[in-house]
Amino acid sequence: MIRMTDVFKEYANGTKALKGVTFELNAGEFAFLVGPSGSGKSTVIKLLIGEIAPSDGEVIVNGQDMDNIRMRKMPYLRRTIGCIFQDFRLIEYKSVYENVAFAMRVIGASSGDIRQRVPYVLELVGIEHKAKSKPAELSGGEQQRVAVARALVNNPKLIIADEPTGNLDPARSLEILLLLKKINELGTTVLVVTHEKPLVDQFSQRVIAIDGGRVVSDAMDRYYDYESE
Amino acid sequence: MLWIGITIMKVNRNRTFYYLKEGFSSIFAHSLMSFASVCIIAAFLIITGLFIMIAVNINATIGDLEAENVILAYVHDNQSENDARNLEPNILAVPNVSHVVFISREEAMESFIGRYGDTDRYRDLDPSTFRHRFAVYVYDVGYIVETQNALRYVQGIAAVNANPAIAGGLRTLRNIVSWISIVVIAVLLAISLFVMQNTIKLATFERREEIAIMKMVGATNAFIRWPFIVEGFILGLLGSLTAYIVTWSLYDVAARGVAEFAGFIRLVPISSNITVQVILLFVAVGFSVGVGGSGIALNRYLKV
Numbered sequence: 001m002i003r004m005t006d007v008f009k010e011y012a013n014g015t016k017a018l019k020g021v022t023f024e025l026n027a028g029e030f031a032f033l034v035g036p037s038g039s040g041k042s043t044v045i046k047l048l049i050g051e052i053a054p055s056d057g058e059v060i061v062n063g064q065d066m067d068n069i070r071m072r073k074m075p076y077l078r079r080t081i082g083c084i085f086q087d088f089r090l091i092e093y094k095s096v097y098e099n100v101a102f103a104m105r106v107i108g109a110s111s112g113d114i115r116q117r118v119p120y121v122l123e124l125v126g127i128e129h130k131a132k133s134k135p136a137e138l139s140g141g142e143q144q145r146v147a148v149a150r151a152l153v154n155n156p157k158l159i160i161a162d163e164p165t166g167n168l169d170p171a172r173s174l175e176i177l178l179l180l181k182k183i184n185e186l187g188t189t190v191l192v193v194t195h196e197k198p199l200v201d202q203f204s205q206r207v208i209a210i211d212g213g214r215v216v217s218d219a220m221d222r223y224y225d226y227e228s229e
Numbered sequence: 230m231l232w233i234g235i236t237i238m239k240v241n242r243n244r245t246f247y248y249l250k251e252g253f254s255s256i257f258a259h260s261l262m263s264f265a266s267v268c269i270i271a272a273f274l275i276i277t278g279l280f281i282m283i284a285v286n287i288n289a290t291i292g293d294l295e296a297e298n299v300i301l302a303y304v305h306d307n308q309s310e311n312d313a314r315n316l317e318p319n320i321l322a323v324p325n326v327s328h329v330v331f332i333s334r335e336e337a338m339e340s341f342i343g344r345y346g347d348t349d350r351y352r353d354l355d356p357s358t359f360r361h362r363f364a365v366y367v368y369d370v371g372y373i374v375e376t377q378n379a380l381r382y383v384q385g386i387a388a389v390n391a392n393p394a395i396a397g398g399l400r401t402l403r404n405i406v407s408w409i410s411i412v413v414i415a416v417l418l419a420i421s422l423f424v425m426q427n428t429i430k431l432a433t434f435e436r437r438e439e440i441a442i443m444k445m446v447g448a449t450n451a452f453i454r455w456p457f458i459v460e461g462f463i464l465g466l467l468g469s470l471t472a473y474i475v476t477w478s479l480y481d482v483a484a485r486g487v488a489e490f491a492g493f494i495r496l497v498p499i500s501s502n503i504t505v506q507v508i509l510l511f512v513a514v515g516f517s518v519g520v521g522g523s524g525i526a527l528n529r530y531l532k533v
Contacts, residue, residue, distance in 0.1 A: 049445070072449075079447035089442050093258035103446040105247060150446065 001027045001158055001189045002048060007057035009043050009213075017043040019213040020057070025191055027157070030184040032200050033193045035210040041193050044210065045162045048191075049083060050074050062157055079107050082151025082159040082188075084180075086166035088143040090135040090150075096122065097131040100149045107154055117153060125149045125179060141172030148179055152188075159183060161192045165199060173199055244455075252459025262432040263464055269428045270468025270518060271475065273421030274511050278476035280417060281507060282497070284410035289497045291403045295370045298399065300391040302329075302380050304361040310334075313361035316385045320363055323383065325376045330364040337362060360387065370396035422518060425468075429461065429522035433530065440530040450531045457523045465519020469511035477504065 002025040009018040017040045025031055035041045046052045047059050050066055059066040062080045069077060090099050097118055104114045122128040125145040135143055144164060151159050161180060165173030177192065177199060184190040194200060200207060209217040256263045302320060304313040310333055320329050332340070337359040367376050377391040433440075443453045484496045497503060 075444075075447045075449045075452075077447075078445065083445050089438070089445065091439050091442055102443075106443070106446050106448040106452060108244070111243065154447075 001025050001029070001062065002191065003058070003060040004044070004047070005058040005060075007047065007059055008055045009040075009047065009052070010055045017213055018047075018054075021210065021213070021215055022057075023208050023215055023218055025189060027189055028184070028187060029206065030181060030190045030203075031192070031206040031208055032203075033191055033208045033210065034195060034197075034200060036195060039211045040213040041195075041210055042162070043213075045160060045193060048160055049081060050077065075106075079154055080157050082154070082156040084144070084147050084151050084159065084161040084164045086163035088135070088140075088147045088167075090143060090146055092135055095132050095134055096127060096138070096146050096149075099135070099146055100153050103150045103153050109154075118149075121149045121153045124152070139172075140167045141169075141175060144168060144172070144176050145179070148176065148183075152183060156188065158189045158191070161190065163193055163195070165194065165196060170198070174202065177203065244452075248455040248459050251456035252463060255456060255460050256463060259432065259435070262435060263460075266425075266428050266432055266464045266519075267468045267471060270421075270425050270465060270515055271471040273417070273424060274469055274472030274514060275475050275479075277414060277417045277421055277514075278472060278507055278511065279479065280410075281414060281510075282476070282480055282503075284406070284414065285497050285503055287406050288403065288410070290494070291399055291406065293495065295396065295399050295403070296366065298370055298373070298392060298396050300365040300367065300373065300377055300380065300389060302363040302365050302383070302386050303388040303390070304363070305385055305387045306360060308361065308385055310361060312385070316383065317363070319383050319385070320365060320380065323365075323376060323379045325367045325369055325372045325379075327366045327368045329366065332362045332364060334359040334361055371400050418514065421514065425518040426522045426525070429518065430526045433457070433523060433526035437530050440527070444531070453531060454524060454527055457527055458520050461519035461521075461523035462516065463519070465515035465517075466512065467515075468519070469508075469515030472515075473508050473511050476507070 002023075004021050004023055007018050007021045008016070010016045021040065021044065033041055033044060043052070047054055047066060048061055050061075050069065053067055062077065064073075064077050091102065094102065100118050100121060101114045104117060109117070119128060119131070122131055125148050127142055127145040127149060130138060130142060130146075135146065138146065144167075147164075151161075159180065164176050164180070168176065173196065180190050180192060181203065204221045206220050207217070208215060304316060308316075313333075314331055317329055317331060320326060334356040338354060338356045341359070342354070365376070365380065367373060373391050373396040374393050377389050377393070380386055380389045440453055480496075484498075487494050487496055
């Protein structure tokens with residue numbers, strides 16, 4: 001599903017963000033990617049969704065080598081990945097329904113399929129009653145549920161959530177993570193990037209810790225306490 | 230095979246409908262930027278259009294002056310009026326001659342007396358003092374000397390009178406005005422394109438986040454681009470039509486004012502070909518700025 005092998009990334013300004021990252025995430029797995037600010041988490045995410053290319057090493061996502069993928073093939077790969085971000089990234093002038101339906105329109109789904117699938121997914125994330133609302137009319141937790149629904153609607157093989165709880169209170173954060181866990185139990189691989197230790201501690205899951213551009217820990221049910229070590 | 234064809238057609242129809250719907254709804258969703266884009270496009274086209282009309286009118290006025298600059302071809306004294314009139318086809322056969330007006334001795338005399346006004350003094354003037362003549366109008370005053378020389382060789386023509394100095398002066402003036410017009414219109418169009426392009430760039434910049442979201446969910450560049458192109462097309466068209474209506478309304482007001490207060494100046498009528506040319510120019514600029522501008526402005530956000 002995801003395989004990063006000895007990945008290096010140096011930006012144009014000389015910043016060495018990754019210094020030999022290696023980890024693998026298999027189909028159906030759920031994992032947290034943790035680390036302090038500037039550790040390289042965001043660079044990992046950018047590499048996984050094809051926003052940037054590695055300087056060295058190999059990044060494989062859903063069977064595709066991200067360094068050799070043609071630009072025109074990138075959209076088709078992205079359709080196999082559901083992305084969730086801290087700032088929700090919803091289109092402001094579209095309703096909740098339209099925001100989710102949009103992801104289906106992109107892949108050329110028929111109107112009939114959209115009418116069937118979108119209400120189902122909205123119900124799955126518990127936001128069906130707000131289908132006609134605009135993002136600005138929703139709370140942070142509700143907006144993130146819409147983002148989860150959008151990530152989910154095309155039945156992706158992999159969901160990558162980049163600090164999905166960063167803008168939410170603890171109760172809403174737990175709700176979102178429980179939702180992602182539920183999605184994982186339905187068969188989707190989930191990688192959650194976060195730096196919220198208390199939240200990670202509530203789940204007995206694999207935790208990959210990254211610090212200084214290197215994987216410093218990769219273990220089940222163990223948050224790597226980078227501040228104390 | 231047929232089923233695949235029908236499916237492709239259905240998908241394309243759905244897509245086309247979606248692009249049109251998105252393009253239209255986006256105009257209303259970003260109403261302020263849409264309004265600003267239409268205003269900017271319209272404002273610059275109005276300025277350009279009004280200058281074009283000024284240039285066209287100056288050109289037309291010089292053209293009128295040129296047209297009045299006729300060659301007089303005098304007929305031999307020994308020719309009767311009928312013989313003289315029969316020379317008309319030979320004169321018309323001379324290159325650059327557009328049309329001729331026959332002036333008999335009597336008419337020439339009346340014109341002479343009318344010009345000097347003192348009817349008593351010329352009461353006993355004999356028409357035979359004058360010659361039958363042709364007022365010869367030319368297509369291009371630039372060749373007035375050549376035309377004058379050619380007329381001299383027409384049998385029955387005794388003398389030819391022209392004023393090449395005035396013709397040359399008008400021609401030079403016309404050339405200067407034409408070149409200044411072309412340069413000013415080109416500069417105005419260039420500035421318009423630059424400002425309009427930047428307005429569209431700004432509008433696209435406002436929506437970079439939206440474009441990033443589209444890319445994130447796996448939209449192809451074409452899928453992102455088409456609604457923007459539809460939107461740009463509509464805004465460009467609205468801008469050019471607004472400019473067209475405003476330009477002609479202003480021109481109409483100006484034409485009425487000129488007719489009332491300066492009747493001797495003749496403005497080119499609105500119904501002439503120039504309206505078609507100007508609206509075509511407006512639509513071409515509006516279209517290229519709207520469609521091309523949004524297409525180019527999008528490029529930098531699509532390279533992800």
